[in-house]
Amino acid sequence: MDTRSHFICALREDATGRFDVMVDGNVISSGEIPNATSIAIPAGSRLVLGKNIDKRSMRGLIGGVNVWDTLLDKHAIVAMYHGNGRERGRVVSWEDLKKLMLYQWDLG
Numbered sequence: 001m002d003t004r005s006h007f008i009c010a011l012r013e014d015a016t017g018r019f020d021v022m023v024d025g026n027v028i029s030s031g032e033i034p035n036a037t038s039i040a041i042p043a044g045s046r047l048v049l050g051k052n053i054d055k056r057s058m059r060g061l062i063g064g065v066n067v068w069d070t071l072l073d074k075h076a077i078v079a080m081y082h083g084n085g086r087e088r089g090r091v092v093s094w095e096d097l098k099k100l101m102l103y104q105w106d107l108g
Helices: 074-082 094-100
Strands: 008-012 018-023 026-032
Touching: 008 074, 018 074
Parallel strands: none
Antiparallel strands: 008 018, 018 026
C-alpha cells in the first residue's frame, strides 16, 4: 500500500467458501477457501487487529472496524466507502469497540 488512508473490506460467503477482498470500493482479490463452509467463530474468541499470524505488526492507524454476521452486497460496500462512516456492524461496531479498548498509544 502507500501512505494514504484506505477502506478495506473482506467478504466471505459461508455456503461456498468464496471470498473477495476490496480496497477503496474495488475488488482486488477473489477466490475460494476449500472446505471452509459453515465455519462458526466460537464464543469467547478474540478479535486481533494490527497483527498477522507470525506476530508482525501493521504500520499505520486503524480508523474503523465493523463486523456483520451476514454477507453484504458489494454495492453496499461501495456505498459505505463513499458514505459518512457511520455504519454499525451487527456483530462488532467501531463505536462499541472503541469503548472496549484496553490500550491506546500516542504514536505522534
